[in-house]
Amino acid sequence: MTAVLAADRLSYAYPGSAPVFSELSLEVARGTSLAVLGPNGGGKTTLLRLLCGGLRPAAGRILLDGRPVAYGRAALAEFRTRVQFVHQDPDDQLFAATVGQDVSFGPLNLGLPPEAVAARVASALEDMEIPFLADRPTHLLSFGQRKRVAIAGALALRPVVLILDEPTAGLDPAGTEALLETLRRLQADGTTIIASTHDVDFAHRWARDAAIIARGELRAGPADTLLTDAALLRAASLRPAWGPAVGRALRAVGGLPADAPDPRSPEEVLGLRPEPRP
Ligand SMILES: Nc1ncnc2c1ncn2[C@@H]1O[C@H](COP(=O)(O)OP(=O)(O)OP(=O)(O)O)[C@@H](O)[C@H]1O
Numbered sequence: 001m002t003a004v005l006a007a008d009r010l011s012y013a014y015p016g017s018a019p020v021f022s023e024l025s026l027e028v029a030r031g032t033s034l035a036v037l038g039p040n041g042g043g044k045t046t047l048l049r050l051l052c053g054g055l056r057p058a059a060g061r062i063l064l065d066g067r068p069v070a071y072g073r074a075a076l077a078e079f080r081t082r083v084q085f086v087h088q089d090p091d092d093q094l095f096a097a098t099v100g101q102d103v104s105f106g107p108l109n110l111g112l113p114p115e116a117v118a119a120r121v122a123s124a125l126e127d128m129e130i131p132f133l134a135d136r137p138t139h140l141l142s143f144g145q146r147k148r149v150a151i152a153g154a155l156a157l158r159p160v161v162l163i164l165d166e167p168t169a170g171l172d173p174a175g176t177e178a179l180l181e182t183l184r185r186l187q188a189d190g191t192t193i194i195a196s197t198h199d200v201d202f203a204h205r206w207a208r209d210a211a212i213i214a215r216g217e218l219r220a221g222p223a224d225t226l227l228t229d230a231a232l233l234r235a236a237s238l239r240p241a242w243g244p245a246v247g248r249a250l251r252a253v254g255g256l257p258a259d260a261p262d263p264r265s266p267e268e269v270l271g272l273r274p275e276p277r278p
Contacts, residue, residue, distance in 0.1 A: 003027035003063070004192050005083065005161050010050055010060035020046045021216040023060070028161070028194060028209075033187050035203035035223060036196040038213040039237035044196040045088070045165055047213060051194065052085035052163050064160075081110065084154035088165040090146035099125070099141070099149050100134040106157045124156040128182060144175040155186070162186065164195040168202050180206055200227055204241035205264040212236050242266075 005028040013019040020043045028034055028051075036044050049055040051062060053069055053076050062069040069079050087093045096102035103124055107117040125131045128148040133141065138149060147167065154162055167183075168176045176199075183206060187193050197203050203210060203223060210223040214236040219226065226232060227241040246269060247262030249255075256263075263269045 002030045004030040004065060005051060005194075006063040006066075007047070007051060008061045008063060010047075010057045010062070012046055012050060012055065012057050014046075019058075019216070021213070021218070024213075024216075024218050025060075026211055026218060026220055028192060031187065031190060031192055032209050033183065033207045034192075034194045034209045034211060035207035035227075036194060036211045036213065037198065037200065037203055037227075037236065037238055042214045042236065043216070044213055047211075047218075048085065048163050048165055048194065048196055051161075052083050053079050054085055081106070081157045082159055083161045083163065084157055084159035086150050086154050086162070086164045086167065088169055090143070090150040093150045093153065094138045094146060097137060098134070099130070099136050099138055099152075102138055102149060103152045103156050106153060110157070120156045120158070124152040127155050127186065128152040129178070143170050144172065147171065147175075147179075151182075159191065161192045161194065164193070166197055167195050168197055168199050176202060198238070200233065200238050200240065201242045201265070203227055204243055212238070 007024060007026040009023045009025055011019060011022040011024070024047070036047060038044050046055065050057055053062065056071050064079060064083065070076070094102050096105060100121055103121045104117050107120045112120070122131070125134055128151055130145065130148050130152065133145060133149065138146065141149065147170070151164070151167070167179055171179060180202070183193055183195070204227045207223040209220065210226040211218055211220040212226060212232060219232060228244045230240045233240050243262040243264045247256060250263070250269070251258055
């Protein structure tokens with residue numbers, strides 16, 4: 001496997017607190033979709049913030065393309081343009097008056113000429129299907145729209161790795177479907193994507209790989225294997241992916257051909273799709 005990003009024997013403790021984890025290692029394959037799951041307080045956000053350089057490990061290393069991340073100001077700034085982090089709450093990220101201004105902040109900071117900044121903003125808004133929001137004040141947007149703007153802001157930096165903390169939290173079913181399609185499109189264009197979630201079904205539908213972090217331990221592997229392992233998931237306060245269980249039940253009553261793949265969503269079984277957003 002070619003790891004684009006790796007954690008090598010990472011240890012981390014918040015000041016004055018017990019370690020969240022010790023000697024934790026993870027390899028993220030280039031071009032993959034990796035879902036990070038675990039119980040509340042399991043350490044997902046901490047791991048993601050270490051992976052993007054937002055936290056500095058007490059011990060161990062983060063490697064991008066095999067090179068250890070350096071924590072000097074300039075080196076870290078360069079690393080963080082290539083590995084972008086999107087906060088769970090868009091309000092922790094958005095700060096400019098309008099959507100266009102917010103999304104242009106990163107490219108402007110890179111010192112790009114105005115035409116290049118404008119091109120990046122346009123393509124990031126296009127990627128997130130929100131060009132119509134460009135001139136809108138950020139504080140007047142809905143939560144789901146603010147989430148899309150926050151992701152557009154990260155995409156404007158053309159990252160090699162996009163890291164999203166609970167991207168589906170607070171989205172309605174149509175918003176989750178739209179996000180799923182967007183993440184698939186970005187991945188098809190070559191971006192490696194890591195996302196934390198409590199939503200095992202979303203993870204099973206979207207991710208190629210999974211990492212489950214609980215009580216300081218991490219298990220990583222193919223999503224199809226990990227997300228159908230009932231004992232492992234129960235130990236991490238998660239439940240198994242819905243699709244394989246329903247697939248088994250349907251096959252048992254002849255409702256699904258023996259060789260058909262497991263359904264990935266209730267909509268697929270019912271032949272329904274959420275209404276697209278007007
Ligand atoms: N700023 C902080 N200071 C001290 N302890 C913290 C801080 N942030 C998180 N922690 C602690 O670190 C541990 C891991 O938290 P983290 O937020 O990484 O978990 P999580 O898996 O993302 O949780 P959730 O699913 O609830 O978002 C928890 O015990 C939490 O209380």
